[in-house]
Structure formats: C-alpha cells, structure tokens
Amino acid sequence: DAGVIQSPRHEVTEMGQEVTLRCKPISGHDYLFWYRQTMMRGLELLIYFNNNVPIDDSGMPEDRFSAKMPNASFSTLKIQPSEPRDSAVYFCASSMMRNQETQYFGPGTRLLVL
Amino acid sequence: AQSVAQPEDQVNVAEGNPLTVKCTYSVSGNPYLFWYVQYPNRGLQFLLKYITGDNLVKGSYGFEAEFNKSQTSFHLKKPSALVSDSALYFCAVREGPGNTPLVFGKGTRLSVIA
Numbered sequence: 047d048a049g050v051i052q053s054p055r056h057e058v059t060e061m062g063q064e065v066t067l068r069c070k071p072i073s074g075h076d077y078l079f080w081y082r083q084t085m086m087r088g089l090e091l092l093i094y095f096n097n098n099v100p101i102d103d104s105g106m107p108e109d110r111f112s113a114k115m116p117n118a119s120f121s122t123l124k125i126q127p128s129e130p131r132d133s134a135v136y137f138c139a140s141s142m143m144r145n146q147e148t149q150y151f152g153p154g155t156r157l158l159v160l
Numbered sequence: 161a162q163s164v165a166q167p168e169d170q171v172n173v174a175e176g177n178p179l180t181v182k183c184t185y186s187v188s189g190n191p192y193l194f195w196y197v198q199y200p201n202r203g204l205q206f207l208l209k210y211i212t213g214d215n216l217v218k219g220s221y222g223f224e225a226e227f228n229k230s231q232t233s234f235h236l237k238k239p240s241a242l243v244s245d246s247a248l249y250f251c252a253v254r255e256g257p258g259n260t261p262l263v264f265g266k267g268t269r270l271s272v273i274a
Contacts, residue, residue, distance in 0.1 A: 050203070079261065088266035089204075089250065102261065137203055148194075149262065151203030 050152035052138050058158045064126040067155045070119055071140030079149060080113055080123050081137040089137075095121065128159045162187040164253045166265035173241045174273050181236040181268045183251030192256035193234040195225055198248040198267070207249075210234060211256065221245070241272045 051070040059065055071078050079094040093103040098115045106113070110129070115121040125132055135156050139149040163186045173179045185191055192211050196204040208219025215227045225236045236249060248269050252262040 089264045091261055091263075094261055139203070148206050148209065149204075151196075151205070153201075153203050 050138055050140055050150055052136075052152035052155050054155060055153060056156045056158075058160065059128055060160050061129055062127045063159075064124065065128045065132075065157060065159075067123040067136050067138075067157070069121045069123070069138030069152060071121070071138070072150055073119065075140035075142050075150070077141045077149075078115060078121050079139040079141075080121070081139065083135045083137060083154070084133075092123070125157075128157075130159045133157055133159050162191075162253050162255050162260070162263050164251050164263055164265040166249075166251055166268045168268050169266075170269045170271065172271045172273060175243055176240050179238050179241040179245070179270065179272070181249050181251075181270060183234045183236065183265060184232050185234060185251070185253040186232065187253060187255040189255045190257075191227075191232075191234075192254045193225070193227060194252040194262065195219065195223070195234075195236050196250045196252060196264075198250065200247075204250060207236075241270075243272045243274050246270055246272045 053068045077096055080092040082090045092105045093113045094101055095115045111125055113123045135154045137151050137154045139151045141149045165184045167182055194209045195207040197207050198204045207223055208217050210217045210227045218224045223238050225234055227234055248267045250267045251265040254260050254262050
C-alpha cells in the first residue's frame with residue numbers, strides 16, 4: 047500500500063490566492079482527518095470525516111477554510127482567500143473504523159503564504 | 161473535555177542512556193492513550209497504544225510506555241537511546257470507547273547525543 051498520499055508537498059502562494067490541498071487516504075479506511083501543524087500552536091485537528099461525511103469541523107479556523115470528501119478515495123482542503131497566518135504544514139491522516147485510534151499520516155503539505 | 165500535557169519541550173539524552181518522555185492526560189472516562197513519532201519532514205508515525213490490559217505497553221523500535229492511572233500519566237521510555245531516536249514525540253488521548261478523535265499534546269523534541 048502506498049500509504050496516505052498528499053499533494054502538493056510544497057506550496058508557495060501570495061496572500062489572497064486560493065489554495066487547494068489534496069489527500070488520498072489508504073484504501074479501505076473509513077475515517078479521514080485534516081490537521082494543521084505550526085510551531086506556535088502545535089498539531090491542531092481541523093476537521094474529520096467518517097464514510098465521506100464531515101463529523102466535526104469545529105477546528106476549522108474561519109470561513110475561509112473548507113473541506114470536502116466527494117468519495118472514499120479523495121479529499122480536499124481549500125483556503126480562499128489565503129493569508130500569511132495560514133502558513134503551516136497541513137497533514138491528512140486516515141484510519142479504519144474498527145481501529146480508529148491508529149491513524150496513518152501523510153507526508154504533509156508545507157504551505158507558505160507570502 | 162479530554163486533554164494531554166507534555167511538560168517538556170525538549171529532552172536531551174546521551175546515546176546508550178535510558179530515555180523518558182513525559183505525558184499526563186485528563187479524560188472523564190476510560191483513557192485510550194497513544195504515542196506517535198515525527199521524523200524531520202515526515203508525517204506522524206504510530207508507536208504504541210494503551211487501550212486496556214497490562215499497564216506496560218511495548219511498541220515499535222524498542223519503545224515502551226507505562227500507564228499509571230493514579231498519576232494519570234503515560235510516559236514513554238526506552239532502556240538505551242540511539243541517535244536515530246532523535247525526533248519529535250507526540251502523546252495523544254481519547255476517551256474510549258466511542259468515536260471521539262484523538263487529542264494530541266504539543267510534542268517533545270528528543271535529541272540523542274552521540
């Protein structure tokens with residue numbers, strides 16, 4: 047198995063631009079999580095899905111952030127418009143329903159907003 | 161609400177010496193406890209977990225952790241540290257059973273010095 051796949055690995059954009067981060071979870075996993083990691087705030091859960099349905103998006107910082115999971119093998123996290131304070135590493139993780147605690151993380155997308 | 165604390169931002173240890181990375185938690189019910197490790201420019205990797213049973217849990221790469229209910233702690237230990245153990249270590253907790261997501265600590269950076 048290829049593991050959780052994220053793209054792009056690095057993204058540099060200018061303030062005000064739209065940013066779309068992509069994630070392909072491990073096949074057969076029922077849960078998908080989006081996290082943000084910064085030096086100041088550590089690892090924050092933004093939103094998670096179960097069977098493609100958003101369960102809890104209370105961690106999404108603002109309306110500028112949105113996430114979708116149109117099918118079991120694909121999810122996106124969109125920031126529109128982006129701001130410099132959105133600069134962080136964004137991780138996607140997935141897990142199986144019966145073993146939901148053991149999450150498998152992707153390599154992350156390092157986002158820099160200038 | 162569940163929470164986890166890692167009181168040390170940084171732990172330094174000489175190669176060959178035992179290492180301990182501390183974690184304390186707070187949950188209303190039964191805790192499910194986890195340790196994850198993050199190597200540079202990588203996503204988090206699962207190390208070990210405690211759900212129930214023996215208080216001493218053994219995990220990957222020779223790591224172990226001891227669940228102490230009276231002290232609400234779940235410290236990570238290894239008898240003999242390797243330089244390759246240098247990484248960022250995260251403790252996580254959730255209240256089980258159920259479907260609540262993991263809550264991660266801020267992480268402890270371990271440096272093993274040759």
